[in-house]
Amino acid sequence: MDKRFKDAIRRHNKNKLKSLDEPIYLEGGSETTLLTLLDTIPHTQNQVDDWEELQDYLEEDPKGVFAREHIKNHLEVNFRAIALRRLARQSWKDMSIEWGITISTLSSFYRRYVDKQK
Known part of the structure; x- marks a missing residue:
């Protein structure tokens, strides 16, 4: 039962929508957001x-x-x-x-x- 519950939580969190403003922590301890990363992609x-x-x-x-x-x-x-x-x-x-x-x-x-x- 414990494993099934953890699997369900993982599946739920995997499908959850993320905000573009939500902080992302990079290697080295720096922080950014998806919005900032999107700005670096050439259009x-x-x-x-x-x-x-x-x-x-x-x-x-x-x-x-x-x-x-x-x-x-x-x-x-x-x-x-x-x-x-x-x-x-x-x-x-x-x-x-x-x-x-x-x-x-x-x-x-x-x-x-x-x-x-x-």
């Missing part, structure tokens, strides 16, 4: 164009769909605001401090909105 012009197009579309939000839903009592905290900050590489922690909303509330709202659009 093709097509990828850069796609990101810029996405950012432009979010900023324009022609039909207002990205700003329609918001976190309760925080009209300014909608999918559009969160997505634009994430594209600009702002951390969940910084957004949490700025808006006074927990990281889990922000990220859950963001994920629910994305999942609903699928």
Whole structure:
């Protein structure tokens, strides 16, 4: 029973989503994040164009769909605001401090909105 429980915990943790802001400890004791590591990967012009197009579309939000839903009592905290900050590489922690909303509330709202659009 003990081994089965440990196996289940390992499988559960293996499939768990990780935050790009979560610290990663490297050899030698240095610390970084996935977001920082992603910045070191060269991007093709097509990828850069796609990101810029996405950012432009979010900023324009022609039909207002990205700003329609918001976190309760925080009209300014909608999918559009969160997505634009994430594209600009702002951390969940910084957004949490700025808006006074927990990281889990922000990220859950963001994920629910994305999942609903699928």
